Amino acid sequence: MSNILELRDVTRVFGDRTVLDRVSISIRQGSFTTLLGASGCGKSTSLRIMAGLDRPSGGDVLLDGKTVSGLTAYERNVAMVFQSYALYPHLTVAQNIALPLTMRHLSTLGRVPVLGSLVPGASEARRMILAKVGETAEALGLGELLDRKPGQLSGGQKQRVALGRALVRDPSLFLLDEPLSNLDARLRVRMRSEISALHRRTGKAFIYVTHDQTEAMAMADQIVVMIGGKVAQAGAPRELYERPANRDVAAFVGHNAINFLEQGDGIEIGNSVAGLRPEDLSPDTAGTLSARLESAEYLGSEIVLGLRSAKGTEIRAIAPGDYAVPAPGSELRLGFSPRKLHLFDATTGARLETAA
Ligand SMILES: Nc1ncnc2c1ncn2[C@@H]1O[C@H](COP(=O)(O)OP(=O)(O)OP(=O)(O)O)[C@@H](O)[C@H]1O
Ligand SMILES: [Mg+2]
Known part of the structure; x- marks a missing residue:
């Protein structure tokens, strides 16, 4: 199967600190990969480079076999979900989910509510956006909450809205940075299986950052263990558990x-x-x-x-x-x-x- 994403010898230097040191990661089409590692090992930095929110100091990023170094985050059609949800507090659930579509399909004028109806094409785009938001919200069990503001939602519901916003634009790749870390243990386990189900349903590649090895083992078909800015080992959960490549990986993987x-x-x-x-x-x-x-x-x-x-x-x-x-x-x-x-x-x- 072909690779949807590849990091080749990616290095990232901040000042005199090398935070990523020749990191190479291959992501197969449709796979579920977890980036696993202790705090500060470079997981978020890797993800931000994949998304195009940050640039590598050296090395190459390939999306679908092509170098994307010149492409912005927007042009990569990659969706990212953050630990902090990053929802807009003054927008409703529906508006938060719709945001990537409104940005893409409506011109600046079309986004203005009153003038919008006068702009040719805008109302059709608006109908399409409403339908897509409704469909996404239903799939995530948010149908009843579309008019609420983030402040009126529980942690799990906020996380679903953040997922909805990622889903709605039909990206080729999902990047999730510790999306469950603000949830209590029970809800984490439930959302974990919801995210796995979402992965199966969309058939898209997911890259999921966590420092929780149980989460990594339970969800992934590939785990990439990062230690001190380097890839210590990449492989199937069973491979890492049964044949850890070194002492550090052995210490990190396993309940x-x-x-x-x-x-x-x-x-x-x-x-x-x-x-x-x-x-x-x-x-x-x-x-x-x-x-x-x-x-x-x-x-x-x-x-x-x-x-x-x-x-x-x-x-x-x-x-x-x-x-x-x-x-x-x-x-x-x-x-x-x-x-x-x-x-x-x-x-x-x-x-x-x-x-x-
Ligand atoms: N913009 C920046 N300027 C300087 N140093 C940075 C910057 N961003 C990240 N770093 C440093 O790079 C290292 C890796 O950071 P990163 O956020 O990738 O870690 P992480 O693995 O995601 O950790 P955590 O699990 O705590 O989120 C850290 O030591 C961090 O302090
Ligand atoms: Mg991080």
Whole structure:
């Protein structure tokens, strides 16, 4: 399948700070990509460069195979949704959603309400805009709210209006910058599936920025992990989880923070570092690892155990919900499958392919 968007060796320098360092990202037509990374790693800067709201200091941006360096944001037909919603408070929901269409289809004169009806062509464009806004609002469950102002809406409703404004112009690409970060946990989960449904329905490529790895895993068919202005790894969620390219990606991807073990922590790994996920490590009387129990968090379906190796390394393991937790201070044996061990170079952090 062809690429709708490509960043090739894109660099962005602010003053003497290199914020993006030779970032290359390929976005397939119709795909859902998440840009995942900690605060300040360059996610928004990348997105703004894709949208044409910012220019790279070096490198190339290709839209549909063609360089777009010379095109403005407006000319790219790319829709962007911001974390802050960026709604106009004095406009109604309908007017906010209609905005990209009014800007495109009506001349300055046509936008003026009274004179507008006197301008040839304007009323036809106006009818088209009304129909399109109505259709978009219905699809997003905003039909009843068209006359309200943003100040009279909940967070989730505001976010839907922002999505509606992106949808209404039928863009070739959707860019969403942490669109759910102002919502509470429950609403986030609901809006997450609504955005996935929107993606399926439109069939367009979505690029979704988040620092929440659960969100990234749940929604994406490609995750691009960014660390310190560089692409650390790009691939399918499963690929990143099962074969993280380096220690930093291993630490970032996965619901439970991965354990890092060294020689002397009960495994023979020479001078490399081993990554072992808590969900791959559990109490087992025949296990080869041994550690002292410090805490236990009962979560219903599972119990998260906090332990410490003789060497002092913190280790987390997961036991089933019905596990009888021994007294704190007990020495526990832990077992794991060698297949689940990730080995990293102690100096560079790069993944080592031959497991011990
Ligand atoms: N206009 C600017 N001038 C100078 N520095 C900037 C500018 N815009 C961004 N930066 C810096 O570039 C770095 C990356 O910023 P960016 O907004 O892309 O991060 P981010 O990954 O989106 O972070 P967050 O998750 O906090 O939104 C930050 O260190 C930021 O301070
Ligand atoms: Mg940002």
